[in-house]
Amino acid sequence: MKKWMLALSSLIFGAALIGTATAQEAYKPGGKLKACFIYVGPVGDYGWSNAHDAGRKMAEKALPWLETKFVEAVPEAQTQSYIDKYVKDGCQVIFTTSFEYMEGTLASAKKYPNVIFAHATGFKRAPNMATYTADFYQIYYLNGLMAGALSKSGKVGYIGAFPIPELKRHISAFAMGVRAVNPKATVNVKWINSWFDPTAAKAATESLIAEGNDIFGFTEDSPTVVQVADKKNLPSFSHYSPMLKFAPNNVVSGQLVNWDKIYIDFFKKIHSGTYTASNLQNVDYWWLLGQKAVQMGADASTAINPKFKSQLEAVKVKTPDAGTLSVYALVNKRLAQMSMAKPKFDPFTGPIKDRNGIVRVPAGSTSSVGDLSSMQWAAEGIVGDWADEPKN
Numbered sequence: 001m002k003k004w005m006l007a008l009s010s011l012i013f014g015a016a017l018i019g020t021a022t023a024q025e026a027y028k029p030g031g032k033l034k035a036c037f038i039y040v041g042p043v044g045d046y047g048w049s050n051a052h053d054a055g056r057k058m059a060e061k062a063l064p065w066l067e068t069k070f071v072e073a074v075p076e077a078q079t080q081s082y083i084d085k086y087v088k089d090g091c092q093v094i095f096t097t098s099f100e101y102m103e104g105t106l107a108s109a110k111k112y113p114n115v116i117f118a119h120a121t122g123f124k125r126a127p128n129m130a131t132y133t134a135d136f137y138q139i140y141y142l143n144g145l146m147a148g149a150l151s152k153s154g155k156v157g158y159i160g161a162f163p164i165p166e167l168k169r170h171i172s173a174f175a176m177g178v179r180a181v182n183p184k185a186t187v188n189v190k191w192i193n194s195w196f197d198p199t200a201a202k203a204a205t206e207s208l209i210a211e212g213n214d215i216f217g218f219t220e221d222s223p224t225v226v227q228v229a230d231k232k233n234l235p236s237f238s239h240y241s242p243m244l245k246f247a248p249n250n251v252v253s254g255q256l257v258n259w260d261k262i263y264i265d266f267f268k269k270i271h272s273g274t275y276t277a278s279n280l281q282n283v284d285y286w287w288l289l290g291q292k293a294v295q296m297g298a299d300a301s302t303a304i305n306p307k308f309k310s311q312l313e314a315v316k317v318k319t320p321d322a323g324t325l326s327v328y329a330l331v332n333k334r335l336a337q338m339s340m341a342k343p344k345f346d347p348f349t350g351p352i353k354d355r356n357g358i359v360r361v362p363a364g365s366t367s368s369v370g371d372l373s374s375m376q377w378a379a380e381g382i383v384g385d386w387a388d389e390p391k392n
Contacts, residue, residue, distance in 0.1 A: 026114040027092045029273030033063075036091035037070040038082055040098035041196040047221025047240045048195060049073075052097045052120075055259025062264055065271060079104030087112050093270060095263075096120065098195070099164055105129065116270060116277050121166055123373050125284065128277040132262050132285035133166075134293035137173040137372065138338045139255040140217070141347040142296055142331050143237045144177020144187075146252055147215050149315040149327040150235055150308065151178075154185040157213030159204045159225055161195050163387040165375045167219055172379035173347050174217055179381045181317050181327055188213055189384035198224040205229060215252075226251055235308070242299030251298045252308050261293045286369050289339040296335060304331070348372065355380050358392065 027033065037056055041049040049072060060068045069091075074082055079101045086094050087108075093116045096105045102122035109117045109129040117129040125131055147156050156178050160167050175187040188208060192200035201224040205216060209232055216236040218225040223246040229236040230247035238244065238254025262285050269275040275283065287293035298305045304312070312328035319325060322333060337345035350361035354377040361367055367375075378386045 024087050024090075024092070024112055024114045026277050027116065027270060029271060032065050032067065033093065033267065033271060034067045034069075034091050035093040035095065035267065036086040036089070037068065037095045038074050038079065038086075038097060038101065039070060039072045040074065040100070041221050042072050043070070045196045045221035046223055046243075049097070049221065051240045051257045052095075052259050055257075055261075055263050058260035059263040059267055062260070063267055063271070066267055074101075076100040076104070080108050083108040083112075087115055092116065093118070093267075099166065114277050116275065116280065118266065118280075125281055127279065127281050130266075130275070130280040130283035130285070132266070132287075134257050134259060134262060134285075134287050135166075135169075135372075136255040136257075136294055137169050137347065138289050138343075139294055139296045140170045140173040141177040142335055143217060143253055143255065144174040144179075145181055145317075145327055145331050145334070146177075146304070146308070146312060147174070147217065147237070148178035148181030148185055149312055149317075150252065151182065151185060151215045153212050153214045154182055155211070155213040156185060156187045157205070157208035157211075157216045158187055158189045159201055159208070159216070159218040159220055160189055160191045161219045162193060163191055163385070165373060168378065168386070169372050169375045170219070171217075171382060172375070172377070175379040175381045176347055176352070179379075181315065186381050186383045187217075189382060189386075191385065192220060194220070196221040198222045201225055202228050209234065223247075238298055242297065244298040244302055244305065248305075249307060251305055253296055253298050253302075253304050256295050256297050256300065258293055258295065261291060262287055284369075288343075289335070290341050290343060303335075304328070353380060354378055355382050356391065358390075 039049040043049055043053040056068050060066050095118050097120045099121045105119045106124050109126045119131050121133045122131050178185045190204040192204055201220040205225050205228040214234050216225055216229050223243045226236045226243045226247045230250045235250045235252045244251045297303050313326045315327045316324050346366050348367035350365045351363040352361040354360050360377050376388050376390055
């Protein structure tokens, strides 16, 4: 009898779980929409999570039928538990905004088939799970051109968060820009294995300065690198959020994001019924300069700090398509070419060899989105550890 009751209880409990997993009704186009966001860092980080939150606020302001909420600084292991809470709270769309959330998001998408999910920077999708990114590789190349022109030592420092394909793509584009101006320059990488760690970013920057690096790029969600470099009167580039105010004399330019462009487009398509919980399998936003999802700038209104204009104009570089130009003119030319709906220039157009001399992009070819999304190789001139670097 006890065994029979126990078996019945298990069946009831299992049915309850199934009911919980599928209880959320599918969104009806045209109605009020509740969207919820999971951030990897604090919204005050002045980097990645801060930029996503700015996009969330702008979308909510622009769309009167939209309600949003967010949770910050969520560890990877807690992805699914926070999604469970959001579904229980009636969230119809859930955005998970970091690469390490991918597996947890995919598992939750299967668990809650009527909820719409979107995962930032990932590559796995499902009928109710899209992917999206506003990518910086074009701007990193432009910043690399400037870094190559401004470095006196020929040693460019880079502080990286994690050695994932996104950062490898960005650092390689940066290095290709540097070497287009100074073929003997190096980009010296130190990983801190954290998205937000001002203490580690400070230590890495100080170490790179001690090694002779005299200009800096970085991926870490605070203005620490900018501030540390500024104390030594060394130039750097903004990352994700405008950072000119932290070092007005030394922030050259940078890569800035406009997540609202993607979020507003995505929400409008859900609201109109274009996107549903059954047709997102092939939805992958890969938005760049041409879609205005990203921009080059020290801040939103300053593409290049005018304090550096004369130095950039003084350095000349020979190009295969436009003759000899100043770096200042070349940056603006490439920016215009890559801002077109159909870009006329792409940094990852071959022939390109990696730092081991292996051809990664043949002459006449341009890396596909898939190739860039899974990129592991290091461009010529990059110095430092490079986890999972292919050797052939």
